[in-house]
Amino acid sequence: MKWPSQQEPKRNGNVPGGTRPAPDKRGGSPAAMPPRRMWLIFLAVLLVNYVVARYLSGGADEPITVPYTVFKEEVAKGNVTAIYSQGEGIEGRFVQAVTWPRATTEAPAKSGAQPAQPRTSTTFESTLPVFVDPGFEQFLIDHKVEISAQPIQTGNWLSTLIFGFGPAIFIIAFYVWLYRRAAKQGGMGGSMFGLGKSKARRYDLEGGEKVTFEDVAGIDEAENELVEVVDFLKNPAKYTRLGGSAPKGVLLVGAPGTGKTLLAKAVAGEAGVPFFSMSAAEFVEMIVGVGAARVRDLFKQAREQAPSIIFIDEIDSIGRARGQVALGGSSEQEQTLNQILTEMDGFSGREGVIVLAATNQPDVLDKALLRPGRFDRRVVVNLPDKNGREAILKVHTRKVPLSADVDLADLAATTPGLSGADLKNVVNEAALLAARRDQETVGQKDFNDALEKIVLGPERPLILSHADRERIAYHEGGHAILGLLVPGADPVHRVTIVPRGQALGVTYQRPQTDRYNYPEAYLLARIVGMLGGRAAEEVVYGTRTTGAESDIEQATNLARNMVVRWGMSDKLGMVQLAPRQNPYLGGGQGSLACSEETARLVDAEVQHIIHGCHDKALSLLREHRAQLDALVRALLERETLDEKEILAATGLPPAPKLDELPTVAASTDSVPPL
Numbered sequence: 001m002k003w004p005s006q007q008e009p010k011r012n013g014n015v016p017g018g019t020r021p022a023p024d025k026r027g028g029s030p031a032a033m034p035p036r037r038m039w040l041i042f043l044a045v046l047l048v049n050y051v052v053a054r055y056l057s058g059g060a061d062e063p064i065t066v067p068y069t070v071f072k073e074e075v076a077k078g079n080v081t082a083i084y085s086q087g088e089g090i091e092g093r094f095v096q097a098v099t100w101p102r103a104t105t106e107a108p109a110k111s112g113a114q115p116a117q118p119r120t121s122t123t124f125e126s127t128l129p130v131f132v133d134p135g136f137e138q139f140l141i142d143h144k145v146e147i148s149a150q151p152i153q154t155g156n157w158l159s160t161l162i163f164g165f166g167p168a169i170f171i172i173a174f175y176v177w178l179y180r181r182a183a184k185q186g187g188m189g190g191s192m193f194g195l196g197k198s199k200a201r202r203y204d205l206e207g208g209e210k211v212t213f214e215d216v217a218g219i220d221e222a223e224n225e226l227v228e229v230v231d232f233l234k235n236p237a238k239y240t241r242l243g244g245s246a247p248k249g250v251l252l253v254g255a256p257g258t259g260k261t262l263l264a265k266a267v268a269g270e271a272g273v274p275f276f277s278m279s280a281a282e283f284v285e286m287i288v289g290v291g292a293a294r295v296r297d298l299f300k301q302a303r304e305q306a307p308s309i310i311f312i313d314e315i316d317s318i319g320r321a322r323g324q325v326a327l328g329g330s331s332e333q334e335q336t337l338n339q340i341l342t343e344m345d346g347f348s349g350r351e352g353v354i355v356l357a358a359t360n361q362p363d364v365l366d367k368a369l370l371r372p373g374r375f376d377r378r379v380v381v382n383l384p385d386k387n388g389r390e391a392i393l394k395v396h397t398r399k400v401p402l403s404a405d406v407d408l409a410d411l412a413a414t415t416p417g418l419s420g421a422d423l424k425n426v427v428n429e430a431a432l433l434a435a436r437r438d439q440e441t442v443g444q445k446d447f448n449d450a451l452e453k454i455v456l457g458p459e460r461p462l463i464l465s466h467a468d469r470e471r472i473a474y475h476e477g478g479h480a481i482l483g484l485l486v487p488g489a490d491p492v493h494r495v496t497i498v499p500r501g502q503a504l505g506v507t508y509q510r511p512q513t514d515r516y517n518y519p520e521a522y523l524l525a526r527i528v529g530m531l532g533g534r535a536a537e538e539v540v541y542g543t544r545t546t547g548a549e550s551d552i553e554q555a556t557n558l559a560r561n562m563v564v565r566w567g568m569s570d571k572l573g574m575v576q577l578a579p580r581q582n583p584y585l586g587g588g589q590g591s592l593a594c595s596e597e598t599a600r601l602v603d604a605e606v607q608h609i610i611h612g613c614h615d616k617a618l619s620l621l622r623e624h625r626a627q628l629d630a631l632v633r634a635l636l637e638r639e640t641l642d643e644k645e646i647l648a649a650t651g652l653p654p655a656p657k658l659d660e661l662p663t664v665a666a667s668t669d670s671v672p673p674l
């Protein structure tokens with residue numbers, strides 16, 4: 001049971017990253033032979049091969065083995081044309097086929113041996129006796145037996161061919177056929193022969209809509225940086241005229257879903273050049289060397305069609321600093337990376353091939369990638385601010401019929417932290433909801449519900465007892481009242497006790513403006529609000545439940561960050577005690593070393609902050625018990641209240657803003673965002 005209250009709609013793992021590049025369409029042509037039929041053909045050919053070989057060899061050509069005496073008899077009859085002898089062995093050819101052993105009972109003289117099956121052949125083998133047979137040579141000459149210098153060919157050339165080379169020829173033919181078949185299908189995806197192919201996608205050939213800068217909104221700085229790249233591709237002469245060379249590589253850095261791929265596509269669309277796109281992870285397969293081959297192929301294709309753009313998504317997956325990768329994949333990954341470096345060095349810079357790459361972990365990239373002449377330009381794609389979000393919503397609602405009540409600016413204000421891909425998803429979800437509700441247009445309520453669904457998950461039809469609902473209402477009421485009372489708190493936007501996803505109730509607060517620098521007083525106000533749910537339960541019931549788990553987690557994180565990252569503890573001062581977080585993904589990398597004593601002090605300071613905020617929450621709620629009760633009554637009646645309804649139910653004014661309070665000293669140094 002969790003009540004993750006005070007949720008600001010923020011990115012979470014559930015938000016799908018928007019559209020992904022379409023799968024390679026060339027892979028499965030309908031003409032492809034079903035694999036079962038292929039194997040049947042394979043078996044049939046093998047069978048034919050076997051039968052033919054059997055037939056040819058079953059004939060008279062397999063030599064028979066005859067005793068020396070029989071051999072001499074046949075010579076005497078003039079039935080031997082030629083012999084070849086090496087050591088004690090003789091082989092030779094009869095004029096007329098001989099059957100041995102003879103059908104008449106003349107079985108092998110030396111008894112005891114199994115009587116062999118009589119066979120007929122024009123060729124034979126025999127063994128010379130160890131004693132010297134004087135006159136043997138003369139005897140052969142007299143009977144016109146040719147003494148051959150070369151082995152007598154047993155069997156004919158065709159059977160030799162089939163026996164000796166047949167299987168090999170057959171296997172080669174089969175592979176050639178497979179290869180041709182794969183080649184005909186073009187994609188080679190999955191075929192063992194396609195391994196070294198790049199599998200790059202060509203958006204411009206896939207009939208997908210052409211993307212232009214019109215489709216990109218809210219990330220103007222990044223867009224402006226890329227305008228020059230487009231111009232270069234259109235008029236290379238303008239830049240190379242004075243001996244300068246073009247940018248070779250541009251690295252797009254930003255959080256997931258901020259539109260890096262979209263920007264790259266827009267550059268290609270605007271310049272009207274071929275666009276080869278590939279995710280770095282696709283380069284690397286199990287087999288070492290494949291990645292490098294794919295890189296080579298990709299660059300070759302791009303060069304052949306220059307001017308063109310190569311886009312490598314998630315380059316961090318191969319561009320990780322060499323020697324830093326987990327055991328196993330490293331050498332393949334290194335080779336692939338080296339190949340990319342080699343290819344980029346190979347450009348003269350006048351070929352008109354520009355490599356765009358995207359990552360959200362620029363800090364792990366191999367320094368060699370960032371050297372001049374490679375990805376020497378870095379374009380940061382930030383999460384959109386409020387105006388940016390509004391612009392992105394406008395782009396994605398271009399084809400959506402909106403009701404008159406829709407306020408995209410308001411929606412943009414409620415969605416800090418959402419990326420372009422998230423916003424696209426909200427619009428899509430709202431359109432689906434409206435369609436399900438049989439509306440002709442999409443209304444503001446559809447947008448709000450879509451947002452809630454995306455951030456928290458679908459509504460959960462839980463049957464709750466009255467007592468449970470009341471407790472949840474007090475918990476949420478506690479968060480909401482404190483949001484109204486604590487100076488500097490974000491305005492309370494919406495409160496609901498409708499269970500959703502993991503949450504049994506939610507209080508939404510939203511900042512008035514996007515914040516990039518957070519004053520200490522604001523952070524404390526947030527912690528007080530987070531602890532308000534549990535505090536209300538304590539004030540009203542005097543008991544505790546598990547429902548505050550997520551509140552506690554968030555409050556602890558925030559308090560800890562105040563101490564270890566932002567130097568807001570007087571005892572510890574401005575000492576960095578935690579590593580910087582990845583600004584695009586969040587989360588630190590390992591921990592800084594500090595003494596055990598300091599670690600203990602950190603814990604004490606975190607507890608000090610939490611205890612102080614908890615006490616404040618308790619005292620404010622005791623003081624405003626009447627307003628809390630009024631809010632809970634309204635919540636139990638209507639389940640969801642918006643900002644106006646909350647103010648009406650409690651009779652409280654919105655919380656004063658921080659900068660309206662002369663007592664709060666908010667540091668406003670301009671420092672990078674949190």
Ligand SMILES: Nc1ncnc2c1ncn2[C@@H]1O[C@H](COP(=O)(O)OP(=O)(O)OP(=O)(O)O)[C@@H](O)[C@H]1O
Binds near residue numbers: 419
């Ligand atoms: N700034 C934006 N303007 C308009 N649409 C956007 C914007 N950012 C994202 N989108 C929408 O979201 C979709 C997904 O974004 P995109 O794939 O470009 O993000 P990304 O930054 O490449 O993400 P990732 O890092 O996950 O690969 C885009 O196709 C587009 O429809």
Ligand SMILES: [Zn+2]
Binds near residue numbers: 006475534551
């Ligand atoms: Zn809560």
